[in-house]
């Protein structure tokens with residue numbers, strides 16, 4: 350078994366994409382839990398990032414924000430050098446599959462070239478760990494049975510997942526060739542507060558709240574394993590502190606649902622009618638099912654998901670009810 354990551358007691362961590370959904374939720378946990386660590390948040394503030402996601406932390410002495418693009422190699426290099434970064438956690442990514450089908454170029458730029466720029470800066474300045482936030486989509490699609498393990502074949506099916514798979518391979522090649530210490534964490538479908546409403550759950554909640562149609566691809570038969578964002582946070586925290594050098598960890602919560610079931614639950618919880626559902630053409634190359642087997646992180650690092658889907662969904666719905674004005678009226 351490979352050795353544990355060797356990290357100093359007081360870490361300085363560069364979080365990329367920390368104004369986005371998963372990154373801002375993670376920073377929220379870390380800023381409260383580790384007041385002796387320093388966090389530098391670098392974010393491009395694209396359409397899906399929002400500086401308000403961390404508004405209540407702007408005055409924290411151990412937190413700083415830099416507006417910038419991970420593809421800007423000179424900027425990335427200067428940040429890693431100037432702040433004496435120990436760990437880079439890369440949340441920055443273009444992540445919406447439908448957008449990647451319409452315009453793959455930005456996915457290749459941000460997800461592959463951007464990752465390489467971080468790797469090069471990390472290597473040059475001897476960081477102690479590069480932690481990549483990745484996805485179970487790199488394994489492609491499953492039938493009704495079986496699960497992805499860390500040993501499953503990498504077989505992405507759309508430009509988004511191909512760009513994430515490429516980044517993962519680049520990272521492990523830097524580990525193998527140059528000895529860069531790294532971990533890769535591959536999540537299932539993440540949901541919770543602060544998610545930009547283009548992904549299924551926040552889109553369906555907000556459309557329902559505005560009595561707008563909810564577009565469902567095909568007949569809504571695709572299956573996803575839904576992981577509450579706080580469970581993702583605790584998984585990253587465990588990998589950061591206890592992960593073994595060069596290892597990949599799959600995250601899953603064994604809470605699989607069909608898309609149509611998820612939307613029915615949302616409508617039921619909001620007491621909205623089912624006729625808001627509008628079946629539309631299926632996504633080209635739609636993946637039928639994703640489901641990670643999280644045995645490795647559970648047995649080696651003692652991680653356990655804490656949130657069941659109904660509880661997480663209820664909390665998420667409540668958050669969107671309270672923050673409806675953030676998003677305006679849905680355009681469809």
Ligand SMILES: Cc1cn([C@H]2C[C@H](O)[C@@H](COP(=O)(O)OP(=O)(O)O[C@H]3O[C@H](C)C(=O)[C@H](O)[C@H]3O)O2)c(=O)[nH]c1=O
Nearest residue numbers: 444445446484485537538547548549564565566571608
């Ligand atoms: C946006 C939308 C989605 N869907 C369907 C398509 C999928 O079968 C399912 C979930 O779609 P969503 O786009 O929310 O997520 P995935 O395509 O599963 O991918 C997501 O989970 C992985 C792990 C990532 O890594 C991606 O970043 C993340 O976007 O609902 C609809 O039917 N209608 C819609 O309007």
